[in-house]
Amino acid sequence: MSARAILIGAPRSGSGKTSVTIGILRALARRGVRVRGAKSGPDYIDPGFHEAATGLPGVNLDSWAMSPALLNGLASEAAADAEIVVIESAMGLFDGIPAGAGRTGSGADLARLYGIPSLLVLDVSGQSTTAAAVAKGFATYDPAVRIAGVVLNRLGSERHRRLCAEAVEALGLPVVGAILRDPEMTMPERHLGLVQASEHANLAAFIDRMADMVERSLDLDAVMALATSLARPPADAHGFEDALSPPGQRIALARDAAFTFVYPHVAARWRMAGAEIVPFSPLADEPPPADCDVCWLPGGYPELHAGRLATAGTFRAGMAEFAATKPVHGECGGFMVLGEMLEDADGRTHRMLGLLGHATSFARRKMNLGYRQATLLADCPLGPAGTRVRGHEFHYARITATGSDAPLAELADGEGRPLGPSGLRRGNVSGTFFHAIARSA
Template structure:
């Protein structure tokens, strides 16, 4: 859809650091607004598979990622405009600390502050005031004044211990003319369960609707939603046309999707569909093979390391993948790449046979965090450059003998080396693709 320039309402929820309560408060607001019959959309700053899935449940609409480092400007503008289109208000959730990203010469750091400055997005600052009171005002003052192109419209305090704690914190913020729009009391029941790659996935959360309604109740009780809606949060929708992050791999694309394979970005699927491709999901955990009529298969990331034993016994999936790969391309990212190898060692040290489409083996017993932005130059005649990221704990314990899929650097250009494997039309890597670079 082509977007003409017009106005919309929206803001970005930010914080000084990770684990401040951004996701909890964002989900509470999204659900509360939807319950008021206000049409609300959401988006997530930076690379993240899990939070946008929760956004989508809360809003009943797709939540895109907006990444100022990984995405070319025309793609970023298109996705931003798509998020603002056909809705009453949009809430964008920032990642990590608001200004946290990588240092680049062009200033595109991949942080929430980039989006706020580029699109003149008003900022609502979430502050975890555990262990502090008046000092929170100094932090808020810094956020409000470090960049004159960024407007902090108010704060929501989280983990408030008592009425006295709130009164002293609020008084200090009043002196610097930053309104307190809400104060969330300490309450362990608000927390979402987590594991090694972050929060558990939305589809794994038991009684998610009940939990979202609980968060909405808290938001209604402890956030002045009417005051928030009455703030001047008018922004301009960029004039854009559809942009595709990655070219479709085929006309009919088989994609693994279930509890073990779920990490594929909505903007990539959106781009493929806009280009006329047809998406066909199948479930390895339900022993399903890729549909026979598809031209290509994509195994996305997820948590196959938690289900290695079950996957090793899904004979229809294994035989179907091996048959499919004889004549058609297969690509795996991160968890999908692990499963494409010979063996996968689980957390208990048990080794499981995998697909054997590539010759490497991986271990989740020997863990090491790999995290950060990456630039991948594909080992193809065109040497396409793709921006993306890594986030995994599993390690390669046997590199095998396949050709490398790509050559990696980190986000600032420091060499990392060869990555992944390529065997004819079979490819895989730990690297998660976000967008092809022009």
């Protein structure tokens, strides 16, 4: 590994990590620094913002879902292609699941493994010197996770900044940024988190405003000085054997506002293995290209576009013709579209592809969130029967009718507790609610 790195952490989601990360990424890119963004854990939205800010693909580094060898391989790739890597922690810095040492999925795992210093973003609204108690807790909680500096976020005044900063710096922690409260800096959200980069109106201008905020509010030279070289794993400790194999040589990939959730590392490994990804748009009533040998419907927000999908006759006919002879797989939103019916948030029911027999509802919401371990019961684009896959589930839709199709996998949660049969398969068609990240090792 050649790049230096710093990890942006916080006590919880909503503290401002993403805004600070995006601002730092774009501000460094403006300086001509070759900078790359990474995200700990299974978040599939933030890497899109990282790419938009830097011009370089984002990457997920997930210590639970990825084997150590795959994690090291992806980290090494990111570091080899950049001068500095800025890693954004998911949720709170230490938040993960009970698992083996270094396999919890937390940002702290990456800090320990690669010796990465952490920049702590503290939302200090509603407090002043108490911010120092929070910072001290982070600094002393785990000696293997070094808190190198602090950014104070959502300050109300200069006096507020002074009280917080003096208390934190009395601990020996440098305050390298102080950001005033500004509603215009709030990133728009919907039910699965942030609105995606591809949907953001005036994305470039928005990211530039984040960079302006960072340049105005942070000592960027001090932030860069905190970054250190990533610890280098042994040469035989990284590789890509546990990456998901390409499901075909030419992959028809649905890609538009309804189908957007593809992990960057998954698509990148498919290409590096020699596969060609051929995008098509169901919302534009396009069928999967007939010269492809597999079709993949990724997750996204089909519930927001169900009416258009229901009337896309060319897409519907093309999917039926493709599935008659070639594999089709859907993840989460794609799985919903493969079913018979989809009920949107307003209670309106829309006819879907009918390639599987289930029906789903977004009106009768139930949040499903967490890591998943799947053992495939049949051959499908995720791998042959018996393959164990690690992934993540995050959706509010529920199945309201199961149909009569066979289950695709036996599912367990991240701690190995059985969840029972999951997903469905019929002929060449398969689908699951969980997003596959890597093969289990």
